[in-house]
Amino acid sequence: MLGSLIGDPARANMLTALMSGKALTASELAAEAGVTLQTASSHLSKLESAALIFRRKQGRHNYFALAGDEVGSVLEAMMGLAAKHGLTRTRTGPKDPALRKARVCYDHLAGELGVRMFDSLRARDFLAGPDDRLVLTDAGTTFISEFGVDPEQLKSPRRPLCKPCLDWSARRTHLAGILGAAMLQRVYELGWAARLTDTRIIEFSSTGERNFLNQFTTA
Amino acid sequence: MLGSLIGDPARANMLTALMSGKALTASELAAEAGVTLQTASSHLSKLESAALIFRRKQGRHNYFALAGDEVGSVLEAMMGLAAKHGLTRTRTGPKDPALRKARVCYDHLAGELGVRMFDSLRARDFLAGPDDRLVLTDAGTTFISEFGVDPEQLKSPRRPLCKPCLDWSARRTHLAGILGAAMLQRVYELGWAARLTDTRIIEFSSTGERNFLNQFTTA
DNA sequence: CGGATGCTTCGATTATGATCGAAGTATGAA
DNA sequence: TTCATACTTCGATCATAATCGAAGCATCCG
Known part of the structure; x- marks a missing residue:
């Protein structure tokens, strides 16, 4: 459910950070949300499954961005x-x-x-x-x-x-x-x-x- | 948080019913959500506190409606x-x-x-x-x-x-x-x-x- | 190659909030 | 006045999901 997905503060903060339009790494998003990297990873997986964000892997870095303007x-x-x-x-x-x-x-x-x-x-x-x-x-x-x-x-x-x-x-x-x-x-x-x-x-x-x-x- | 408020299935169902623009009673909304009246009452109180809905009391009936077109x-x-x-x-x-x-x-x-x-x-x-x-x-x-x-x-x-x-x-x-x-x-x-x-x-x-x-x- | 870094996955913990039975209040109707 | 109906409030229960430590995998760099 979209509401509950967005309703979690950690996820909300990550989405907020991504609203700048920049692609951010999982580590950066973890810092934005004030949670550990593993927690952030778990959240990002949910958001990705929901097609709210997408990821681009560059070597060991994973960059995440909002999936589209509609989401923003x-x-x-x-x-x-x-x-x-x-x-x-x-x-x-x-x-x-x-x-x-x-x-x-x-x-x-x-x-x-x-x-x-x-x-x-x-x-x-x-x-x-x-x-x-x-x-x-x-x-x-x-x-x-x-x-x-x-x-x-x-x-x-x-x-x-x-x-x-x-x-x-x-x-x-x-x-x-x-x-x-x-x-x-x-x-x-x-x-x-x-x-x-x-x-x-x-x-x-x-x-x-x-x-x-x-x-x-x-x- | 708005997302989590809306994210609960019972509340989502009630809000959906209210999107018709009609005012509905607590009992009707409880039926829409498939929960007991007391649970519905609790949810409606939250939605009202969040100014997403307002209520109009008519005798023993409480009618609830979305707070405005913006909410809808x-x-x-x-x-x-x-x-x-x-x-x-x-x-x-x-x-x-x-x-x-x-x-x-x-x-x-x-x-x-x-x-x-x-x-x-x-x-x-x-x-x-x-x-x-x-x-x-x-x-x-x-x-x-x-x-x-x-x-x-x-x-x-x-x-x-x-x-x-x-x-x-x-x-x-x-x-x-x-x-x-x-x-x-x-x-x-x-x-x-x-x-x-x-x-x-x-x-x-x-x-x-x-x-x-x-x-x-x-x- | 070995160590560092970035990230995912697993699993135990625990805070949160939805839920409903019980009880109470308010209103309507006979 | 009594009973029925609509609804609120209280409190105990318990399902859920966020959380992080631990462990593992992938990539980078000296």
């Missing part, structure tokens, strides 16, 4: 509806504590710290409006400016400024959109954290984490 | 893909012959007649390009103008003009996008067909259907 289109429609309705994933996210704590989701911060940031911005009225129409308040604009994010660089006709993104591990919302991406970039610039190579883990230094928690207080 | 559209796309890939456990498309023939998919024509329109436009080179980049040809622009659709009103920065949409019942493509919606509106204006109240069925008069088949010939 349906996935996109589903994600759009899911995003609009703020649907909760049933899995609680990856086992790896580091991934649970802070990781890359597309291009913004996810995990407990990602949720923390969102909650903080919400609690302090830096973000306002219902989840499907989040806006940055004047106070919020001031806040991010002082944090080092230039509001002027956030304008884009094609991508929302603020967008809630349902966090896989925390079952709550973290901040996506242009602002989410810019905030993560700023965290990198400040040297508070860095992305571990070939994973989605974002590793904070102890000082960086302390600074982050202070900056994005929920008290 | 996504479900239809999923089912179309599932059917095409042989992933479905149930019959392809609705059992109601009227729904199979012509129904609303979001805001455009689906079903056999919807596929017929698309095939016709394709066969006569009114639409060109690969499916992910469909464009209206000059001949096509002339054709739709003569049909009574104003090309100037079709411009939108936010929505594609032509877009293929996988048809649930026919396992083939029907036309979505602005043009698809405009064409359906025109069919209504011409009095060839009308949407049945409280359903997604589009009912053609015999004259209307004859005219439609002539207009969108595949010969």
Whole structure:
């Protein structure tokens, strides 16, 4: 059944990664999904059997890609509806504590710290409006400016400024959109954290984490 | 997660029944799904929490319906893909012959007649390009103008003009996008067909259907 | 050739969620 | 008012499938 195939978070994350249009190896997809290679292999076999993806073997590398535009289109429609309705994933996210704590989701911060940031911005009225129409308040604009994010660089006709993104591990919302991406970039610039190579883990230094928690207080 | 919500067979069967556009009671939906009333109730609660359906209580009866045309559209796309890939456990498309023939998919024509329109436009080179980049040809622009659709009103920065949409019942493509919606509106204006109240069925008069088949010939 | 890397397959573990019996509440009808 | 019907909620049961360690196969590279 298509729904249950896509409904598994690990498979959903792999399909999401493949929606970029790039062909990825099993190892890369395992990292995207935050599962072991054997688990990923098992999932990929199911997706392939369902003709949602196809594989191309190059030596010892297996490259996987979405089977066609129709697949991508349906996935996109589903994600759009899911995003609009703020649907909760049933899995609680990856086992790896580091991934649970802070990781890359597309291009913004996810995990407990990602949720923390969102909650903080919400609690302090830096973000306002219902989840499907989040806006940055004047106070919020001031806040991010002082944090080092230039509001002027956030304008884009094609991508929302603020967008809630349902966090896989925390079952709550973290901040996506242009602002989410810019905030993560700023965290990198400040040297508070860095992305571990070939994973989605974002590793904070102890000082960086302390600074982050202070900056994005929920008290 | 949307996928897993829809992926459960009982829920899938209930959603399928609701795609007719009619509101059904919990008891009716339990029968559709082949589960007890208490199980159905539990499932319906989940679907309602996910805003995929809404309920209307009339005395002791609870009527459930899909939350909107958008939900129906996504479900239809999923089912179309599932059917095409042989992933479905149930019959392809609705059992109601009227729904199979012509129904609303979001805001455009689906079903056999919807596929017929698309095939016709394709066969006569009114639409060109690969499916992910469909464009209206000059001949096509002339054709739709003569049909009574104003090309100037079709411009939108936010929505594609032509877009293929996988048809649930026919396992083939029907036309979505602005043009698809405009064409359906025109069919209504011409009095060839009308949407049945409280359903997604589009009912053609015999004259209307004859005219439609002539207009969108595949010969 | 031997060791490293990429990946598949097997099998045991366990978290998850569908399921239904039981019980309770709300509404309708006689 | 009593009984029937529609539906919700609770909780125990258990089937399912995701998960990863272990092992094996295929390919690459020094």
